[in-house]
Amino acid sequence: MMHQTIKRDGVETIGDPYLSLEGINKKYGLVEVISNLNLEVRKGELIALLGPSGCGKTTTLRMIAGLISPSAGKITVEGRDVTQIAPHGRDMGLVFQSYALFPHMTVAKNVAFGLEMRGLSRADIASKVAKALAMVQLGHLAERKPRELSGGQQQRVALARALVIEPSILLLDEPLSNLDAKLRDEMRTQIRDIQQQLGITTVFVTHDQVEALSMCDRIVVMKGGLIEQVGTPHEIYERPATPFVASFVGRTNRVKGRRMADGFIRIGSSTIRSTKPAGQDDVVVMVRPHRIHIDWNAASTEQPGETANQTAAVLSRITFVGDVIQYHFDVDGSEFIVEESTKKSQASHRQRDKAVLSWSVEDTLVFGADQ
């Protein structure tokens, strides 16, 4: 699922950015929707802007495209300042959530539009359009009108139209949101394959963490106009920088605890370890549901090693979701959800069953309570 092969560190400045956003600010009246955003994108990289609606990800994309101009800051492509350049001079391919195909033109005419604007010869246009449509497997529909195509086909035409001009950067604004789940999976793979094949630098806006994790080289998690974390999918998932990132990307349990001077964290009557230094403050502890092991033999008194945490729990509810089964446990008044893959012969458990939950210290994410 994950595509990155080289270990990269997302936080530090990268050597030679292809696209860079420096100190970007956007205000609508008195409302600041983007505050001091800094981002560098490498050549050939597929980077996701991930966040809930209203986090400023689409605004950021539209500023890169030139459709809105930042209130302050600078956008450069290959060192060239494009902040003041109109969209038609920016050479960027844009794909919209609503596809935005020209309804009065055929598929071929739609794809040819950008080339015609560039004044290419008829023969060149025809061959480039044919190649672009072949790339998205729509050569046979060239003479159709957009309204005669399915959503997935329309989105592929939009992709071909954006790519045929060989843009310096491809910008995708929630391109898969209007497609049904199965088609979305297919398009995900197809977009990633084409992006790799062309080696085109791509910025991908999405609110879907699965899309971001499975397709992108790096993810920028945004919230309220600010960047929460930049990193590879692996970093974002395994080492979330903030509780928001931990809960937005992947599922997680969230319980309150108190960090003690001896380095342990007290949650109710249990004491657990973490990789964080000692302190004396209230904290939020997060553990991913599928990283927790259940020992149904509650009488077991086996002590956890240095590398594991464990706590006694009482089963309160079971939710069957097909491929996984969710056990809801009560741990001293806090709820812990544990997920297990389902098997055909599922052992049956009942409410009020006692169990011991254990998980590795490495999987114990600890954040300050005020974060």
Added chain:
Amino acid sequence: MEDNPTSWFMRIAVTILFLFLLAPVLLVFPISFSGDQILAFPPSSWSFRWYEALLGNNVMMSAFLTSLGLASVVTVLSLIIAIPASYAIVRLKVTGSEFLFNLFTAPLLLPTIVLGLAILIIFASMGLLATFTGLVIGHLVITLPYALRVLSVSLGNLNLACEEAASSLGAKPLAVFGKVTLPMMAPGIVATTALCFLVSFDEVVITLFLTGPRMTTLPVELFHHVESQADPLVASVSVLLILMTLAVVMIVDRTMGLTKAFVK
């Protein structure tokens, strides 16, 4: 649905309503083929004499041609003015565009008779009465609010992303407008054309103030004719007017469908 009693009640109610609305119009058809000297229903004999009389009536025929020319010129001018105006108001959102929009559409709210009187007073001092120019300007006051409203709605309903996509593909603002915005507005433009033409063609109230013996339009001439004599000539003129209106509506329907042009 078939067995639903309310649906039967609705059908009957709708049929009665349609008959009520259309009866006077339908009545005009038999009367126009009347062989009588006076306007009466049912006619005692049948003939084409009033159609022949119409063709031989120079005043009516020239009024018809004036109306036709006037409606065409007014329609074209309405489009030329209202398309850029609606673009400025809806897309560019220039300062004061809200005020401009209200100003442009204000004539719709004023009593037409007041408007006619006001225009009469101003035109009299400018020597524009009973001139083609005067009629064109007077009619524009009436058609522009319609044109602006229909075109603004049509433009407002367009997917802005299409224009943004065009500009990201390298189209300069004028090319975006010509190649994407304008073609996508086509249904609105056809509706505006039909509406302006029909409104101008049968405008009476304002036109009454602006016409004179030198220049008159068909509806005004019809009005004067009924005032002086009650013969079935007016019925035959009415039939021709109805047929022309139907023709315009059918052209709109054939090119894009009525609902698409008027409802959206």
